Amino acid sequence: MADWHPQNRPPQVRVRAPFALKGREQFHGLGSMYCRGAAAVILTYDVNHAQSLLELEDRFLGLTDTARADCLFAIVGNKVDLSEDGPGESRQEGGGGLGPAGGGCAAPRLPRQVQPEDAVALYKKIIKYKMLDEKDVPAAEQMCFETSAKTGHNVDLLFETLFDMVVPVILRQRAQGPPQTVDITSCRPPAQTKPGCCA
Numbered sequence: 001m002a003d004w005h006p007q008n009r010p011p012q013v014r015v016r017a018p019f020a021l022k023g024r025e026q027f028h029g030l031g032s033m034y035c036r037g038a039a040a041v042i043l044t045y046d047v048n049h050a051q052s053l054l055e056l057e058d059r060f061l062g063l064t065d066t067a068r069a070d071c072l073f074a075i076v077g078n079k080v081d082l083s084e085d086g087p088g089e090s091r092q093e094g095g096g097g098l099g100p101a102g103g104g105c106a107a108p109r110l111p112r113q114v115q116p117e118d119a120v121a122l123y124k125k126i127i128k129y130k131m132l133d134e135k136d137v138p139a140a141e142q143m144c145f146e147t148s149a150k151t152g153h154n155v156d157l158l159f160e161t162l163f164d165m166v167v168p169v170i171l172r173q174r175a176q177g178p179p180q181t182v183d184i185t186s187c188r189p190p191a192q193t194k195p196g197c198c199a
């Protein structure tokens, strides 16, 4: 998975790559467009900024209405390196899901404002909002992560977990149903009705 790149994907698989919904106001209008047909959505907040988690629910969840009915949701608390109970600097810490929040902390940093259980609660709200049954979706603990984009903490784990879940589903659906994409390379140019006219 470490060498995964969109250009290396199998030719018939079109994965709408997970993307993170967060960030600046001027990009909010783009959200529902990017979510259309999405198989996985990563909702990202800042563990040191409580408002960022609230905004996921208030402002971003509605944008996922255009995602697939079986869309997977990952809730990601980022910037964990800044929180006082965050992990150390290593890029390859182990652990899964939320994992133990402590350990390896070199110096006191910011008091965290969002607890792992807050993310789990949001995940459960999303399941309700989507009118899904908890039995039919991955467990909250599997889909809530804490990451640091700065140190790389849990970043590989996040993407590997999502791709491991999403790719088999897409492959299975492709095998069952008609193709959902049009191969424009197989389109022939329109026949010329009047030879010599309008080259």
Ligand SMILES: Nc1nc2c(ncn2[C@@H]2O[C@H](COP(=O)(O)OP(=O)(O)OP(=O)(O)O)[C@@H](O)[C@H]2O)c(=O)[nH]1
Pocket (backbone or CB within 6 Å): 022, 023, 024, 046, 078, 079, 080, 081, 082, 147, 148, 149, 150, 151
């Ligand atoms: N320490 C630390 N800084 C981070 C992390 N992720 C992003 N940043 C920094 O946070 C700032 C904002 O990052 P962006 O990727 O632009 O994110 P944004 O969506 O515009 O978000 P905001 O954090 O809401 O301002 C930049 O200075 C990043 O370098 C992280 O995991 N740890």
